[in-house]
Amino acid sequence: MKTKEAVGIALTGLGLILYLYTIVIGGMRGAIGVRGTNEINAILISLGMYAVLIGPALWLGEIPVAIKKFIEAKTGKKLS
Amino acid sequence: MLSLLILVIVAAIYGVAYYFYGRKLLEQKVVKADPNRVTPAVEKFDGVDYVPANKYVLYGHHFASIAGSGPIIGPATATVFGWGLPLIWVLFGNVFIGAVHDYLSIMASVRHGGLSIMTVSENVMGKRARVVSVIYVWMALVLVLAAFFSVAASTFASVPQTALIMFLYMPISLFFGILVYRYGVNVKLATVISLVFVAISFFMSFYIPVYLTYEGWVLVLAGYSFVAAALPVWYLLQPRDYLNAYLLWAFVALAFIGVILIAGLPFTGPIYTDFAQPASILGAMGDLGRARVAYFWPVIPLIIACGALSGFHSLVGSGTTSKQLANELDATLVGYGGMLTEGAVSSLAVITPIAFVWDFAQLGAMVNYPVTDMLAKIGIRAPTIIGLAAAERFYTGYALLQATGWSRIFGLGTFEASFIGFRVFAATALTAFIVTTLDTSNRLARFAWQELFNWVKVSPGTKKVLTNRWLASLVGVIVGVVLAYPQIYVPELNRFLPAYSVIWPAFAGLNQLLAALMLMTASLWVYAVLKVRGGVTLLTLVPAMFLWITVTLALFVWIFYVMPSLPMLYISLAGSFIIIAQTLNFLLLIFFIQGIRKSK
Incomplete structure (x- = not known):
């Protein structure tokens, strides 16, 4: 496994844990964060979003097979 | 019956325009679109920006990207003129300017290898025109970012139930x-x-x-x-916009249904108030804000942006959309159809609801429900909808119309619950529109910034650093944040307003002028490159010149009446952007005239 993929998996996992944690806590308290402040749980779900955005891109970041096939069929060229 | 009449007029105008103007005239006679021609998405496929997409997926992406807060905030603000004039402007602008501009921008870009509309301007007006356009476009995109950061932040802060679904949308799209x-x-x-996950997220967010x-x-x-602007388009942008489109279609469909459900009830708002409004509608403060110089014409483009027409669309069309178009024939649905859909949002989901619910006490008496008491519970004490900020005007108007309509079927006992549900739904749709636009705008600002350094002479090392993907994205975001971050204290209202109330007219003005310039570029492309001759060339040229004159005059109103009243931060950033843009605008007009002369 390449380092990039490992970092991607770690970030994806971290992002999902942050989502799960903040939603469970938010569900118990009736809200994520506190009105009028920038409380830690609201910041954590935001950080979770960034991790979830970047993580899978590093982990599964190659060109998708379905798109590759479409291009090869249209252009007749073999993509690397 | 007024609501039904508006629905029929809007549907008829858009149906006829799409078939005759879009398909028969533009697609078949002007551009002569060819389904067998290989598009740049296929020819230049790179897996990041050039990626062919299914036409419905692309329509979803394009519609979601162009429909930021523009079709909502602008028409909501413009209702101070009464609901008639904004509705006419939206319909007229949509069919004759906006949709033509969007379609031609996409096709001109497709025929130029998927490169931006600025490349087209170089081909038809020379290299100097391209440099000027790139500077202009970068400034316009930064103002888009600033305005949209502020509108979205203000909506999330006011309706916090819309936030969780925004967070959950990301992993669902991926x-x-x-x-x-x-x-x-x-x-x-x-x-x-x-979509099942999206529905669950929506209920959780309540x-x-x-x-x-x-x-x-x-x-x-x-x-x-x-972050999102640097990710490959297939990874987040395409699937997120595709799923978002379902939310947005549901929003538009419910607007249609709501208008039908209130059939027979009169509007509580006036069709016309006054042709001249105080300059505060354009963001002016203090004494200047009280001067009644905001005449509907020419200042309307500083208020209604994307709902009628938008230069930003040419950047989306020639920036991300043209690079994903799998077949030339798809461009009519995506470009022309996308713009008409956006007009439908403005006319049926924004202007009609505001016109209907305008006077809260009158609405309450009409539906026999204590509307003013219900609104007071959530802190709304203004007697009319015009007393609310633009974004709040929209989601409160949409929700009150829906609550009225559905309570006619399910009884008045459901009024309050429907109002709360639809208010969150409308605010969610607004933020969905905006969030999709934020990464597209930043991606486009990055393209423009990188393109700029093809001409600015710096050492190769410096150029490599300055055009780095991440740095190029960061520059636009930083300037956008600096403008959007402060809330502005208005002494006469004794409250803070979100920055968009000041940024919006500057953003809208630059955006509309960009539309005029890009429509002029597209007209020149039709004339000089496609060699189209005869009356059909006037179909693009006349609207372009009308728009150019209108917006240029409006920006002078902004420079003389609004800019001097603003805080220093906005004079130095938004003000300098507008003054530079106005100067570049005249330069581009000269290049345009030279281009016409050369191609004769």
Whole structure:
């Protein structure tokens, strides 16, 4: 496994844990964060979003097979 | 019957325009679109920006990207003129300027290898025109970012129930993209699975609001815009916009249904108030804000942006859309159809509801429900909808219309619950519109910034640093945040207003002028490159010149009446952007005239 993929998996996992944690806590308290402040749980779900955005891109970041096939069929060229 | 009459007029105008103007005239006579011509998405495929997409997926992306807060905030603000004039401007602008501009921008770009509309301007007006256009475009995009950071942050802060779904939309979209593109799962199945998750998220977000301050939201959204703009389009942008389109279609469909449900009830708002409004409608403060110099014409383009027409669309069309178009014939649905859909949002989901619910006491008496008491519970004490800020005007108007309509079927006992539900739904749709636009705008600002350094002479090392993908994204985001972050204290109202109330007219003005310039570029492309001759060339040229004159005059009103009244930060940034843009605008007009002369 390449380092990039490992970092991607770690970030994806971290992002999902942050989502799960903040939603469970938010569900118990009736809200994520506190009105009028920038409380830690609201910041954590935001950080979770960034991790979830970047993580899978590093982990599964190659060109998708379905798109590759479409291009090869249209252009007749073999993509690397 | 007024609501039904408006619905029929809007549907008839758009139906006729799409078939005759879009398909028969523009597609077949002007551009002569060819389904067998290989598009740049296929020819230059790179897996990041050039990626062919299904036409409905692309329509979803394009519609979601162009429909930021423009079709909502602008028409909501313009209702101070009464609801008649904004409606006419939206319909007229949509059919004769906006949709033509969007379609031609996409096709001109497709025929130029998917390169931006600025490249087209170089081909028809020379290299100097391209440099001027790139500077202009970068400034316009930065103002788009600033205005949209502020509108979205203000909405999340006011309606915190809309936030959780925004967070959950990201992993759901990625999940959809990976299912379809990586594992080859059937699109319909993946759509159903993902939409079930979206529905669950929507209900969860009702019960778990997310609280951050306005400033906190500006920073979160800026971070999102920065990260998302650097990711490959297939990975987030295509699937997210595709799924978002379902939410937005549901929003538009419910607007249609709502208008039908209130049939027979009169509007409580006036069709016309006054042709001249105080300059405060354009963001002016103090004494200047009280001067009644905001005449509907020419200042309307500083208020209504995307709902009628928008230069930003040419950047989306020639920036991300043209690079994903799999077939030339798809451009009519995506470009012309996308713009008409946006007009439908403005006319049926924004202007009609505001016109209907305008006077809260009158509405309450008409539906026999204590509307003013219900609104007071959530802090709305203004007697009319015009007393609310533009974004709040929209989601409150939409929700009150829906609550009235549905309570006629299910009884008045459902009025309050329907109002609360539809208010969150409308605010969710607004933020969905905006969030999709944030990463597209930043991606486009990055393209413009990188393109600029093809001409600015710096050492190769410096150029490499300055045009780095991440740095190029960061520059636009930083300037956008600086403008959007402060809330502005208005002494006469004794309250703070979100920055968009000041940024919006500057953003809208630059955006509309860009539309005029890009429509002029597209007209020149039709004349000089496609060699189209005769009366049909006037179909693009006359609207372009009308718009250019209108917006140029409006920006002078802004420079003389609004700019001097603003805080120093906005004079130095938004003010300098507008003054530079106005100067570049005249330069581009000269290049345009030279281009016409050369191609004769």
